[in-house]
Amino acid sequence: MSSRKALIIGGTSGIGLALCHKLEKYNYEKIYIVGRSEPNIYLNDKIEFVRFNLITDDYSFFDQFDDIDTL
Numbered sequence: 001m002s003s004r005k006a007l008i009i010g011g012t013s014g015i016g017l018a019l020c021h022k023l024e025k026y027n028y029e030k031i032y033i034v035g036r037s038e039p040n041i042y043l044n045d046k047i048e049f050v051r052f053n054l055i056t057d058d059y060s061f062f063d064q065f066d067d068i069d070t071l
Contacts, residue, residue, distance in 0.1 A: 003029035010054070011034070012033060035052070036054075
């Protein structure tokens with residue numbers, strides 16, 4: 001199986017965070033969590049939190065994630 005990378009927007013709690021835990025068990029190479037506040041979980045080498053407020057009008061922020069295959 002090839003390496004996979006996921007981007008979870010708003011994954012710092014609730015369903016997004018549950019999804020992160022589920023994807024971690026499916027051998028994803030990297031899981032990016034994008035949100036306003038850091039999640040209350042242990043971040044390891046596979047899970048990376050990226051702070052971003054979705055209220056902004058500039059979504060060019062997401063251009064850095066050019067190799068995501070799961071959203």
